[in-house]
Amino acid sequence: MATFGERLQELRNNMGNTQKQMATRFSVAERSYARYEQNASTPHYEILIALADYFDVSLDYLVGRSDNPEINK
Numbered sequence: 001m002a003t004f005g006e007r008l009q010e011l012r013n014n015m016g017n018t019q020k021q022m023a024t025r026f027s028v029a030e031r032s033y034a035r036y037e038q039n040a041s042t043p044h045y046e047i048l049i050a051l052a053d054y055f056d057v058s059l060d061y062l063v064g065r066s067d068n069p070e071i072n073k
Helices: 004-015 021-025 030-035 043-053
Strands: none
Touching: 004 043, 021 030, 030 043
């Protein structure tokens, strides 16, 4: 399974966004966002939830615990 950083980068690239755009959207420093994709830092849970909502994927998928992006509702 993919790591959180790998999954985040893949999702961002699929949407055609830059790291700078993502950092601005989620109100974090560009360097902080880059560190998320490098697996050098982990965002707070509020940002994790916002990222999952933005990409319309489950938290388990986003953090690499599942290969199924569907949200269980």
